[in-house]
Amino acid sequence: MTNICDDDQFAVDGAKIGDTLRIRLPNDFTVRNGTALATQDTAEKYTSLALQTQKGVDVAFSSAERALKLDDYSERVLLPMMNNLAGSVAADLMSGVEGGACNFVSLVDGSGNITNPTSQTVLQAQATLNDNSAPMSPGRKVVQDPWTEANLVNTLSGLFNPSQAISEQYRTGTMKNALGFDFFMDQTVVKHTTGSFTAGTVNGASQTGTTIAVNAITGTLAQGDIITFAGVFAVNRVTKQTTGKLRQFVLTAPAANGATSLSIYPALIPSNAGAAVQYQTVDVSPANSAAISLVNKPGEIYRKNFAYAPEAITLATADLVLPKGVxxxxxxxxxxxxxxxxxxxxxxxxxxxxxxxxxxGYRYIRPEWLCVVADKI
Structure with missing residues (x-):
């Protein structure tokens, strides 16, 4: 599902690196026109990943039970232990989408309510990843709730697909590979409840970064809510040209009613007087008093399925010590x-x-390479 790192550096006696990995992020550059040399710094960026979460499952049996009553110990005891432990880790990893996925697509009904996704929704997620320069297929994936899977299998079964693929979907009742993605079902997909936000405006022009000053907002914003600023458009991360679509930002922390600042991702990085800059995310900064909008209705609850490139998320484990005398x-x-x-x-x-x-430990290290595919509840 993700990039996985089992780092043996953690377990080397005399050469331990602590509990934190430093991860180098992709470099970004601007392109020169003409023959004149225009050097630029290589502004490398890093993020860190801490291995600080330990989980476990414990059982105990009397020596008599272990000797006389427990047949197939591995299958009856160890396998359920591993399954439940893996499920707990998966739920933790999936919770990172709240504040770790900044792109959003959905199909809505005539009243603007989120409804079940279709092939069009999945293809819009594909286009969103392309605009954000995510690594291309093969390898892109969709993780979906069991009920979303049921909806998509039913929706896509009538498309012009290879008969073998249709047969496999019909036989198993699960999505396999379609529309440029491998599909995976997971019961731990987040059910997101949107805040009660109804109005807000930016306080001050030319703002940049991940903390934006705003005039006191009306209603609340939950961590994981996705917003836009009026007049602020996304740029293609390679060409730095506008995509013609408003840049979406995810709330990385909740904001209470009356809050005067918002914590967002990605950072607001506009052009420099129209000239492209490294790591640019938007064409311009929001104007003073620019309206803030939710991408969906306030108070709405939906399944936060997501499409992504595996390089967007990293999970790391380390070898725990094997004690002697046990x-x-x-x-x-x-x-x-x-x-x-x-x-x-x-x-x-x-x-x-x-x-x-x-x-x-895990980290959503490139959140722009994920896209929420919303489904109604």
């Missing part, structure tokens, strides 16, 4: 994810206690 100890790495299991004897209760652990 009954059992094992560590396995699968697809870059490291899990450790330890069983030890508890003499006071005549039990064998088993613990399954993972230590990990």
């Amino acid at each position: 009954h059992e100890a094992a560590r396995r790495n699968y697809d870059g994810i490291s899990l450790r299991m330890i069983t030890d004897y508890v003499v006071a209760t005549d039990q064998l206690a088993t613990r399954l652990d993972i230590i990990y």
